[in-house]
Amino acid sequence: METDRRYFTVGLFIIGIIVAAAFFSIWLVGTGHRDDVLYRIHFAESVSGLSIGDPVRFHGVDVGTVKSIVLDPADPRLVQVDVRLRKEAPVKTDTKATLNLKGITGVVFIELNGGSPGAPPLVASTREGQMPEIPSEKGTLAAILELLPKLLEKFSAIENQVKKVVSDVGAVTSEIKEDPSLLLRGPKAKPAPADKIPPGHRR
Numbered sequence: 001m002e003t004d005r006r007y008f009t010v011g012l013f014i015i016g017i018i019v020a021a022a023f024f025s026i027w028l029v030g031t032g033h034r035d036d037v038l039y040r041i042h043f044a045e046s047v048s049g050l051s052i053g054d055p056v057r058f059h060g061v062d063v064g065t066v067k068s069i070v071l072d073p074a075d076p077r078l079v080q081v082d083v084r085l086r087k088e089a090p091v092k093t094d095t096k097a098t099l100n101l102k103g104i105t106g107v108v109f110i111e112l113n114g115g116s117p118g119a120p121p122l123v124a125s126t127r128e129g130q131m132p133e134i135p136s137e138k139g140t141l142a143a144i145l146e147l148l149p150k151l152l153e154k155f156s157a158i159e160n161q162v163k164k165v166v167s168d169v170g171a172v173t174s175e176i177k178e179d180p181s182l183l184l185r186g187p188k189a190k191p192a193p194a195d196k197i198p199p200g201h202r203r
Contacts, residue, residue, distance in 0.1 A: 035087045036064065037123060040133045041097045041110070042072060043079045049108035050099065056083045058112040063089040066110065082131075083110065092119035097136045 047069060056064040064085035072078040085091065092115040100111045112134065126132040 036084045037087050037089075037091075038067065038131055039083050039085055039091065039122070040131045041081045041083060041136050042133070043081060043097075043099065043136050044077065045079075045099065045138065047079045047081065047099060047108070049101075050081070050110070054107075054109055056085060056110045056112065058089055058091075058115075060111075063112070081110070083134075090115050091122045091132070091134065092116065093122050093125050094119045095122065095134055097134045098138070 050066065050069060052066050052069060054066045055062050056066060064083055066081060067084045068080075068082045070080050072080040089112075091112065095115045096113050098111050098113065099108055101107070102109055122132045122134065
């Protein structure tokens with residue numbers, strides 16, 4: 001019995017430590033995000049590939065995450081993205097947000113750029129009760145999507161030219177197969193225009 005009590009006490013002690021550690025972790029995470037600042041960004045382009053929890057980077061440095069992605073209730077042509085950034089992130093009134101691709105993986109993330117030293121902080125310049133909004137501009141992703149149709153059109157034109165060359169080569173090859181002596185003949189001379197033939201040589 002004494003041994004069973006000891007095991008029971010040790011078990012309760014271990015469970016207590018685990019529960020306390022879990023509560024401490026939750027408290028620590030909550031404390032870490034308590035000072036974070038919510039910003040809003042409106043994109044006039046597709047945000048396909050962007051997900052909640054994806055990183056937000058400032059000149060390549062992680063400064064926060066995406067919190068929500070919805071269509072703007074006032075204008076469905078815009079996508080409203082709320083991001084949670086650390087309070088020390090240097091978001092200024094001239095900071096701009098863009099959508100960028102991470103390599104060739106197709107993963108999309110939000111990149112923040114700008115923020116000159118003399119510009120005031122965006123939070124301080126926002127009216128009380130309003131969420132600070134970071135303006136967006138077209139980034140790498142939008143440029144690629146705009147350029148894609150033009151590239152496809154050029155490739156199509158090149159493909160048509162290649163097909164024409166192959167067709168012409170095929171026609172010449174068929175003529176040579178029918179009459180191999182064509183290889184020994186020179187190119188056919190084009191007749192001179194009548195107005196360029198000397199008067200004494202005209203018939």
